[in-house]
Amino acid sequence: MKKRIYPFLLLATMVCLASSCQSDLDRRAAAFEKAEAAFLDSIRNAGLEVVLVENNAIVYNHCFGYKNVQSRTPLTPDCLFRIASISKSFTTTALLQQVEKGCVSLDTDVSELAGFPIRNPRYPDTVITLEMLLSHTSSINDSEGYFTLDAINPNVNPDYANAYNDYCPGCGYEYCNLNLNLAGSFLEKITGERFHEYIVGHILRPLGLYGGYMVDSLDASRFASLYQLSEDGSGEYVCTDAEAYEPRTERFRDYRMGYDTPLFSPTGGMKISAPDLARYMMMHMNYGISPEGVRILPEVLAREMQRPRSADENYGLTLWTTDRYSPGDTLVGHTGDAYGMRSAMFFSPEKKFGFVVISTGSYEPMDPANIDPTGSDAADHNVLTRTLTLMYDHFIR
Numbered sequence: 001m002k003k004r005i006y007p008f009l010l011l012a013t014m015v016c017l018a019s020s021c022q023s024d025l026d027r028r029a030a031a032f033e034k035a036e037a038a039f040l041d042s043i044r045n046a047g048l049e050v051v052l053v054e055n056n057a058i059v060y061n062h063c064f065g066y067k068n069v070q071s072r073t074p075l076t077p078d079c080l081f082r083i084a085s086i087s088k089s090f091t092t093t094a095l096l097q098q099v100e101k102g103c104v105s106l107d108t109d110v111s112e113l114a115g116f117p118i119r120n121p122r123y124p125d126t127v128i129t130l131e132m133l134l135s136h137t138s139s140i141n142d143s144e145g146y147f148t149l150d151a152i153n154p155n156v157n158p159d160y161a162n163a164y165n166d167y168c169p170g171c172g173y174e175y176c177n178l179n180l181n182l183a184g185s186f187l188e189k190i191t192g193e194r195f196h197e198y199i200v201g202h203i204l205r206p207l208g209l210y211g212g213y214m215v216d217s218l219d220a221s222r223f224a225s226l227y228q229l230s231e232d233g234s235g236e237y238v239c240t241d242a243e244a245y246e247p248r249t250e251r252f253r254d255y256r257m258g259y260d261t262p263l264f265s266p267t268g269g270m271k272i273s274a275p276d277l278a279r280y281m282m283m284h285m286n287y288g289i290s291p292e293g294v295r296i297l298p299e300v301l302a303r304e305m306q307r308p309r310s311a312d313e314n315y316g317l318t319l320w321t322t323d324r325y326s327p328g329d330t331l332v333g334h335t336g337d338a339y340g341m342r343s344a345m346f347f348s349p350e351k352k353f354g355f356v357v358i359s360t361g362s363y364e365p366m367d368p369a370n371i372d373p374t375g376s377d378a379a380d381h382n383v384l385t386r387t388l389t390l391m392y393d394h395f396i397r
Contacts, residue, residue, distance in 0.1 A: 184266025
């Protein structure tokens with residue numbers, strides 16, 4: 001009799017434990033949603049989505065507000081967002097795949113890849129390496145722009161020297177979008193594939209994710225509208241979709257491989273859903289391999305990507321290490337900020353939890369005094385800081 005009852009008791013115990021865990025998660029989620037909804041209302045947030053990952057699984061996903069404010073269409077988990085600077089990590093991941101193959105190294109002189117000199121004129125004998133570009137220690141800046149490589153090409157721009165800072169390459173940090181648009185162009189030259197096609201074929205598709213940098217290749221009906229505050233002082237939202245999701249079809253017709261790559265915006269142009277971004281995050285949380293066993297990067301290079309290069313900023317190769325949002329727990333990740341949208345992806349490789357937050361617009365002017373090493377406003381009232389802190393407090397602490 002005991003042998004017949006024991007499996008039943010074991011199954012019943014397991015069901016009870018699972019039910020208890022789910023009930024606890026439900027209680028935490030309800031408390032978080034109450035606090036978050038009150039906060040979002042206070043900053044007139046247009047729409048926001050959060051994803052919580054624990055133990056290599058998405059355990060919570062919730063949407064607040066609207067996909068489109070004018071039509072009052074609710075935000076849903078299948079919505080696609082332009083995630084801005086988190087996009088940089090996709091570019092770096094792709095280049096590290098080429099490092100693995102031996103096609104390039106982190107010590108490569110980027111002048112050899114560019115086809116024109118990339119040298120700080122104040123330090124002409126100092127090589128600028130790929131590692132310096134990916135860690136923002138190259139001494140390059142965005143003062144001449146970053147939507148075209150003409151900005152730094154001495155054969156085209158007579159003012160190219162303005163695109164370099166006064167310090168020696170490798171000896172200082174300045175967050176710079178041009179670094180990653182250059183890096184994206186190098187990916188095309190190394191692989192012979194268009195940037196967008198490479199990212200889809202070698203990162204997104206193997207992980208089973210939907211997204212990309214090419215607007216025309218995606219289902220436009222899934223784009224979440226993005227909003228900025230009007231500059232006329234009225235306090236009203238202005239939709240920025242025309243810029244954020246511009247197809248640039250005409251400009252692609254005369255595309256030059258390895259030079260016009262900024263049209264894809266390797267530095268900030270990825271469009272992806274929040275749950276799929278969380279699945280991509282889990283690959284990095286596991287040092288290059290997905291929970292399903294799909295290897296995107298070798299562990300040694302995935303760890304190199306997370307290793308900080310700048311002591312003060314703790315910035316690695318397009319991934320930032322910080323405890324700003326999680327006192328007592330160090331997280332790795334990145335933020336994004338463009339067209340009114342603000343995004344965050346942070347994870348703990350050791351404890352196997354992580355957060356994704358994407359906001360489509362809030363009433364919160366940028367505070368220059370609180371810019372973090374990834375270029376976003378990190379003030380306590382900021383939608384990313386407050387939301388990440390609330391998630392950590394309610395679900396992890």
